[in-house]
Amino acid sequence: MARRRGGGNRPVRMKDVAKDLNVSVVTVSKVLRKHPDISPATRKRVLKRIKELDYQPNWIARSLVTRRTYIIGLVVPDLMHSFFAEIAKAIAQKVRPKGYIVVIANSDEDPKSERQEIELLLARRVDGMIVASAQPPGQTGIFKRIRGREMPFVLIDRLFPTLDVSYVGVSDEAIGEMATEHLIERGCQWIAHIRGHQITTGIGRLKGYRSALERHALKVPDRYVVKGGYGDTTGYDTMKKLLRVKPRPDGVVCYNDPVAAGAIKAIVEAGLDIPSDIAVIGAGNVRYSDLLRIPLSTVDQSSGLIGEQSAELLLELIESKRRPCPQKILLSPKLIVRDSSKRDGF
Amino acid sequence: MARRRGGGNRPVRMKDVAKDLNVSVVTVSKVLRKHPDISPATRKRVLKRIKELDYQPNWIARSLVTRRTYIIGLVVPDLMHSFFAEIAKAIAQKVRPKGYIVVIANSDEDPKSERQEIELLLARRVDGMIVASAQPPGQTGIFKRIRGREMPFVLIDRLFPTLDVSYVGVSDEAIGEMATEHLIERGCQWIAHIRGHQITTGIGRLKGYRSALERHALKVPDRYVVKGGYGDTTGYDTMKKLLRVKPRPDGVVCYNDPVAAGAIKAIVEAGLDIPSDIAVIGAGNVRYSDLLRIPLSTVDQSSGLIGEQSAELLLELIESKRRPCPQKILLSPKLIVRDSSKRDGF
DNA sequence: GGCTATTGAGTTAGCGTTAACTTTAAGGAT
DNA sequence: ATCCTTAAAGTTAACGCTAACTCAATAGCC
Incomplete structure (x- = not known):
């Protein structure tokens, strides 16, 4: 019938x-x-x-038989951060010629919502996932679950050292160190640090900040390290607090560019000059960073490269019969000096 | 067996x-x-x-029977433009509770590449599409093809007036008019316009620019209207050209914020003051717009709302049995005055 | 008590494609 | 002529699920 x-x-x-x-x-x-x-x-x-x-x-029917969806899941904490938008774009570009499409999921920096997004992608039986995770350092349960499902996946940006999985990103310690080192060279003595939350990148950059100070035998009290968030508003608020610290900082290493942008706003509003009163440096080399009120010095994380490399790694994991060993790719950060830190050294 | x-x-x-x-x-x-x-x-x-x-x-098996993929395709010209990133985010948020996932395709402002992306989404049998199109005004072939496939879709941001399809966006004419009107109120006489390419938004804003001038009986020669692109670099280059026009413009209406950011850079580099020498206004209220070298006045396009509304419209098209009539939603733009246009009127 | 609803299952037949196997006919070697 | 190989198809049975239909048992009604 x-x-x-x-x-x-x-x-x-x-x-x-x-x-x-x-x-x-x-x-x-x-x-x-x-x-x-x-x-x-x-x-x-x-x-x-x-x-x-x-x-x-009909891709659906085909998928049912072949058990391949030709869909790749990408989980990011914030698509509006141009760092992640660029990664997304690079990934899509890389996998498109092979017939894959990319589903983007936003976690909004929320570990729980991230886990839900990942569950959804698992249920949808994507062929593989690329994740910039918002999980706190210890929380690796969700990754073990992904692996339990035998789903290929690559972590990006945020490394979980205890986990034996593929990863692409830049060394956060190197970023923190490079940024701090730069301000030291420019003659800053009281270098503050607006750090990220308890996620791995925040910790890594803090570590780099500390080791740079140590190497130069600079003693900076703990009150110069304050917790910020990820965005410009928190950067603004946090910087305001930092301006009350005595002696006033003459340099700030910011967790990322949006935070730095907020910090710049706060400093300018306080009637201080950048960089002569306070030098500022961010991280991420976000689009528009050089169009900011004061063009922002930053540490570039080559987001395009991260996208490309992670996509390549993932495709390998998906398409090779014998699953290759997890591979960790560490790209090196690049210092970009603009006005916000252009002051004479000693 | x-x-x-x-x-x-x-x-x-x-x-x-x-x-x-x-x-x-x-x-x-x-x-x-x-x-x-x-x-x-x-x-x-x-x-x-x-x-x-x-x-x-298993979603795949289910899809095969129900003929529903619970996938929504989103085609944007540039994901790295925060305007589109925000729309993408809003759409994903809106449709997620109903079980849909969103596939994002980048056209890079290229009509041909956009058509390819759309074809791919058609082949994948997504349940519906939301498109911010990069097709030139006359080129509606691809939309007719989508409709031929009986695929629900909603256009956003860029309107094709000859086409009877659902649409959500702000009136471009209103944007152009509002921005220009604002500069006139602030006492600008020689208002230049850096316009977008031949796409509908560019034309609409230009029209608004012209009608605002007309209403105030301001005669501005055609050489004050120059074609820019969509990004900061083209904004920068175009502004450099504009600076050589005599008499020098004392106000610039820019196609969008990135272009305006580039223009600001060029003006500042020329040693001129913003807004006293030249007032600048953009459009889109891009993230960081108020963190730019000179905080940028702009016309807000409420990207979040566009995302939400378009998603709502699309879900209706998808889920209602009897296809509702195409609906055009025009949101009203909102003027946001920041430093780049804060000068005394007459 | 016989007849008709109602409840809570089960049966059957696809959805559109592919993997694995089978068939047919022609060609070549012996 | 017989057997074996090969090229170029075709047959069959899934893939995991759902829509539409069927069926049995209980309940309700006069």
Whole structure:
């Protein structure tokens, strides 16, 4: 009994292509998959008919059989941060030629919401995932769950050292060190640090900040290190607090560029000059960083490269039969000096 | 004959849940779909077993039967423009509770690449699409194709007036008018305009710019209107050209904020003061706009609202049996005055 | 008590494709 | 002529799920 829902003209199926050609569905399927079975003559006939009917293979049906969705999940903490937007773009560009599409999930820096997003992607049976995680350092449960499902995945930006998984990012310690080192060279003595939350990147950069100070035998009390968030508003608020610390800081290493942008606003509003009173440096080399009130010195994390490399790694994990060993790729940060730190050294 | 590929422990299926419970697969399916057939007792037993086995329904198989993918395609010209990133975020947030995921495709402002992305989404049989199109005004072929496929879709940001489709955005003419009007009020006489390319938004804003000038009986020669691109670099270059126009413009209406940011850079580099020498206004109220070198006046396009509304519209199109009529929603722009235009009027 | 609803299941038949196997016909070697 | 190989198809049975239908048992009614 023909059972046909909805009145509309349904999409063309292989069956339709095969019918007037007097070939079987399998023949059409084989043509599409470039199976060597088919003779050039038949292939040509089939291809012609496919074009005539504007046939497009049904990915869903195909997925059901092959167990491949050709969907890649990307989980980021904040798509509006151009750092992640650029990564997303690079990933999509990299995987597109191979037929993959990218689903982007936002966690809003919330560990729980991130876990939900990941669960959803698991349920959707994506072929692999790339995750910039907002989980606190110890919390690796969700990653173990991903691995339990035998789902290929690559972590980016935020490293979980105890976990043996593929990773692409820059060394956060190097970032913190490079930024701090730069301010020291520029003659800053009382260098403050607006740090991120308890996630790995925040800790790494703090560590780098400390080790740079130590190497130069600079003693800076703990009150110069304050917790900020990830955005400009928190950067603004935190900087205001820092301005009351005595002696006043003459340099600030910010967790990232948005925070730095907020900090700059606070400093300018206080009537102070950047960089002569206070030098500022951020991280991430966010778009517009050089268009800010005071062009912002920053440490570049080469987001495009992170996207590309992670996509490459993931594709390898997905497409190779024998799962390759997890690989950790550490890219090196790059110092970009703009006005916000351009002051004479000693 | 059992035919089982790959050694691994395959995901749990309905069959597995049903087996030791002595119920049929359909019963399990009905429980999951909240079908009223099932008694509370059976439902409970099934739910318990589902949890025990950590069963997750297979979306692919479900899609094949229901002809619904619960995937929504979003096509934007540039994900790195925070205007679009915010829209993307808002859309994802809106549709997530209903079980949809969002696939983001970047067209890079290239009409051809946009068409390819749309074709891909069609082939993937997404449930609906939201498109901020980069097609030139006349080119509506691709939209007709989408409609031919009976695929629900909503245009955003860029309107194609000749097309009878759903749309959400702000009136570009209103944007251009509001921005220009503002500069006139602030006493600018020689107001230049850096316009976008030949896409609808560019034309609309130009029109608004012209009608505002007209209403105030201001005669501004055509050489004050120059074509820019969409980004800061082109804004920078174009502004440099504008600075050589005599008499020098004392106000610039920029196509969008990135262009304005570039223009600001050029003006400042030329040793001129903003806003006393030249007032600048952009459009889009991009993140960081108030953190720019000179905090940028702008016309807000309420990107979040665009995302929300378009998602709502699309869901209606998808979920209602009888396709509702195309609806055009025009949001009103909002003037945001910051330093770049804060000068005394006449 | 016989007849008709109602409840709570189960049966059957796909959805559109592919993997694995089978078939047919032609060609070549012996 | 017989056997074996190969090329070029076709057949069959899933993939995991749901829609539509069927069925049995209980309940309700006069």
